[in-house]
Amino acid sequence: MHHFRYQDNELFCEGVSVEALARRHGTPLYVYSQQTLTDNFRRLDGAWADVRHLPCYAVKANSNLAILRLMVELGSGFDVVSGGELQRVLAAGGRADRCVFAGVAKTEAEIVAALRSGIHCFNVESEQELERIDRLAGELGVVAPVALRVNPDVEARTHAKITTGTYENKFGIPFDHVESLYARAARKRHLWLRGLQMHIGSQLTRVQPFEEAVQKVAPLARRLKDRYGIEFFDIGGGLGIVYEDALASGDPAWWRTPRARKMLTPETYAARLIPHLAPLGLRILMEPGRFITGNAGILVTRVEYIKQTGRKTFVIVDAAMTELIRPAFYDAYHEIVPVRRRKAAVTECDVVGGVCESGDYFCKDRPLPLPKPGDLLALFSAGAYGSAMGSNYNSRPLAAEVLVHGRRAALVRQRQPLEAIWQWERPAPWQV
Numbered sequence: 451m452h453h454f455r456y457q458d459n460e461l462f463c464e465g466v467s468v469e470a471l472a473r474r475h476g477t478p479l480y481v482y483s484q485q486t487l488t489d490n491f492r493r494l495d496g497a498w499a500d501v502r503h504l505p506c507y508a509v510k511a512n513s514n515l516a517i518l519r520l521m522v523e524l525g526s527g528f529d530v531v532s533g534g535e536l537q538r539v540l541a542a543g544g545r546a547d548r549c550v551f552a553g554v555a556k557t558e559a560e561i562v563a564a565l566r567s568g569i570h571c572f573n574v575e576s577e578q579e580l581e582r583i584d585r586l587a588g589e590l591g592v593v594a595p596v597a598l599r600v601n602p603d604v605e606a607r608t609h610a611k612i613t614t615g616t617y618e619n620k621f622g623i624p625f626d627h628v629e630s631l632y633a634r635a636a637r638k639r640h641l642w643l644r645g646l647q648m649h650i651g652s653q654l655t656r657v658q659p660f661e662e663a664v665q666k667v668a669p670l671a672r673r674l675k676d677r678y679g680i681e682f683f684d685i686g687g688g689l690g691i692v693y694e695d696a697l698a699s700g701d702p703a704w705w706r707t708p709r710a711r712k713m714l715t716p717e718t719y720a721a722r723l724i725p726h727l728a729p730l731g732l733r734i735l736m737e738p739g740r741f742i743t744g745n746a747g748i749l750v751t752r753v754e755y756i757k758q759t760g761r762k763t764f765v766i767v768d769a770a771m772t773e774l775i776r777p778a779f780y781d782a783y784h785e786i787v788p789v790r791r792r793k794a795a796v797t798e799c800d801v802v803g804g805v806c807e808s809g810d811y812f813c814k815d816r817p818l819p820l821p822k823p824g825d826l827l828a829l830f831s832a833g834a835y836g837s838a839m840g841s842n843y844n845s846r847p848l849a850a851e852v853l854v855h856g857r858r859a860a861l862v863r864q865r866q867p868l869e870a871i872w873q874w875e876r877p878a879p880w881q882v
């Protein structure tokens with residue numbers, strides 16, 4: 451569910467006209483709905499009410515400080531994957547002792563910074579990393595809280611580029627090795643075996659892979675609790691969202707359609723996993739990213755040109771893969787709708803950006819009401835992995851971001867000034 455709706459054929463985010471926002475702040479523009487973010491967090495949190503738990507919002511999905519601040523206010527923990535993300539959480543007013551730190555390539559500097567800030571736990575991805583953390587904690591004279599990330603070798607049945615829980619992937623420690631690694635870790639003086647973690651993939655729309663993984667790993671969690679007194683089992687993120695009917699899914703009635711009933715909801719996700727997890731008596735952590743922010747954000751773009759080649763109709767817009775790389779990278783579907791609905795011939799269009807790459811498209815041969823230059827379009831489900839994966843390719847400035855709360859709207863990231871793109875560059879001294 452979300453709070454983007456048409457009122458008299460004009461798209462609104464909560465009580466604010468999207469067109470008015472685009473006029474005021476320019477395009478491309480990300481628009482986020484605070485109510486949707488709040489509802490999504492509370493819904494997931496509420497679904498787990500029967501067990502001791504902590505949702506740790508996956509910062510990588512959208513790391514805007516205003517969104518992180520909202521998550522702090524809602525009582526969320528955080529899943530961070532770099533020193534930068536940890537600093538962001540702290541800058542947003544979050545607490546390090548509610549952050550879990552994942553990632554396969556943690557550097558010494560990142561580990562030291564995380565230890566100094568008093569992180570809740572490191573999710574450890576290899577034996578070498580474990581040894582590094584033990585040594586650095588020893589040098590600082592502290593004990594490092596760790597959880598090993600187990601790779602359960604379960605097929606998540608999602609896109610190959612966002613599958614993480616099989617032995618084809620670089621993530622985690624193979625299921626068969628993890629127990630002996632705990633045994634070795636238990637002998638290290640500067641490690642505190644605090645938990646167990648896993649994450650099998652992203653954008654999962656079926657509960658079975660989650661269930662399979664939890665069933666496989668829960669007995670291990672129990673043994674680790676009995677042997678080492680671990681406190682928590684972190685089941686990772688990955689809960690999928692609606693992409694194809696994104697606009698319609700804002701209407702509660704859509705959730706009663708046959709198509710909607712196939713979607714995995716947080717209630718089903720929790721209800722199917724809790725029976726395996728509750729008997730463990732461990733605190734359950736989860737790392738939702740996309741579910742919180744995905745359908746809470748749209749990307750607004752203006753049509754620059756329409757180009758007909760005889761074979762194709764290209765709708766050329768001012769957003770590009772620099773603002774939303776998902777179609778180019780994962781063949782992802784994002785719904786595209788006009789910000790102002792009016793009568794127009796439905797035409798098969800390729801909506802494309804201006805970056806010099808043939809892969810820079812948002813859709814191909816999609817029937818859309820043919821817009822005119824100057825019209826605004828909204829790309830749905832852009833709140834997760836949109837802005838966060840943004841880049842300066844082609845020296846395009848990072849786009850502006852607005853957070854809407856009822857009838858109020860705040861610019862929560864200004865459009866990057868052009869000079870800021872090259873502010874850390876300079877000619878070499880021998881270049882006169």
Ligand code: LLP
Nearest residue numbers: 508649652653687688689737738739740835
């Ligand atoms: N925890 C870990 C260890 C992860 O690797 C991820 C995502 C998450 C949590 C959050 O997953 P979520 O709840 O958002 O599915 N850029 C891709 C998604 C990459 C996901 C990477 N890891 C996309 O746009 O689809």
